[in-house]
Amino acid sequence: MRIAVLGTGSVGRAVxxxxxxxxxxxxxxxxxxxxxxxxxxxxxxxxxxxxxxxxLAEAGTDRRGPAPSAGPLRVRRDHGSNL
Structure with missing residues (x-):
């Protein structure tokens, strides 16, 4: 899968x-x-x-145009997590 990570800070680099x-x-x-x-x-x-x-503009597009939206972000929490 092709993935664009927006941001070159420590979190973006880790992801x-x-x-x-x-x-x-x-x-x-x-x-x-x-x-x-x-x-x-x-x-x-x-x-x-x-x-x-x-x-940012190049990372979010390809030859076919902008990447389609996957819809709203959904976060799933494990019940054993401390997050």
Whole structure:
């Protein structure tokens, strides 16, 4: 499955890396690719070469146009969870 993760902060990078580990094709999106701190992102990107980097607009679209909405986000809680 192709997945776009919007945001290159610590949470976005963690979600992108784990999703890619599960075998999905992942692109991580940011507002301005040129503004990414080279050292910080370069280290992470070297560890996760399978994750692409794009602008937010590019990450959320492909040749067929914008990704269709999957509908509202539904959160399922495990009853044993402390969340």
């Amino acid at each position: 992108a890396a784990r999703t890619a580990e599960l075998g999905h094709q992942v692109t991580i999106g940011t507002r301005d690719v040129a503004a990414i701190r080279p050292g910080e992102h370069a280290h992470w990107a070297a560890q996760h070469p399978e994750v692409g980097l794009a602008t």
